[in-house]
């Protein structure tokens with residue numbers, strides 16, 4: 001598990017001054033070829049919006065990355081398994097597409113997802129190079145969306161899984177995520193390793209570790225353990241820093257965004 005660096009107001013990336021607060025994984029910064037950010041309560045979509053997109057906040061990310069808001073691709077997230085490849089032709093229409101993962105090999109186009117407990121995962125291939133952003137709630141985790149994103153990157157970009165680097169952002173931790181049979185049934189059906197990611201909590205109750213499940217999924221399709229970096233921060237425990245749907249109900253969303261430098 002790698003540490004996460006906090007960028008407070010006035011942090012500088014790509015020659016532009018950011019007024020938002022966000023987290024990055026230092027191991028990813030070191031590559032120098034990508035920009036990435038996990039926003040916090042201080043730079044996300046805002047509780048007042050109740051999760052509805054506020055272009056201003058995506059604009060803050062665009063500003064921090066030194067690009068126009070029209071160069072940031074996001075989708076209509078539906079807890080499914082659809083993955084969209086973004087390029088110059090479809091970037092404008094992307095936000096009306098029902099999908100939970102985006103990928104691109106176009107420099108200067110950022111791809112991002114919104115979360116508030118669900119697991120955000122950023123992937124990049126330093127060789128092609130190419131990037132992806134994945135939104136994995138329990139339903140998409142069970143549908144193995146992150147594995148499908150890795151396969152799709154191989155198909156579209158010839159990205160070898162063994163060289164892919166993954167950054168798993170802040171998400172709800174197992175100590176705060178208790179589930180019952182309607183969730184645990186599909187988890188048990190999908191994963192031979194379900195005992196490794198859950199703990200019984202009395203009759204028909206389990207704690208579930210979605211981050212660990214996605215971590216194992218990534219290793220199963222060939223990512224090296226040293227290339228998987230997790231923030232290790234619980235959105236529900238750290239309410240001062242993150243939005244948590246479980247803890248708060250109606251709330252905002254954080255953004256997890258990655259871009260190949262132009």
Ligand SMILES: [Zn+2]
Pocket residue numbers: 172173174175176234235236237238
């Ligand atoms: Zn917690």
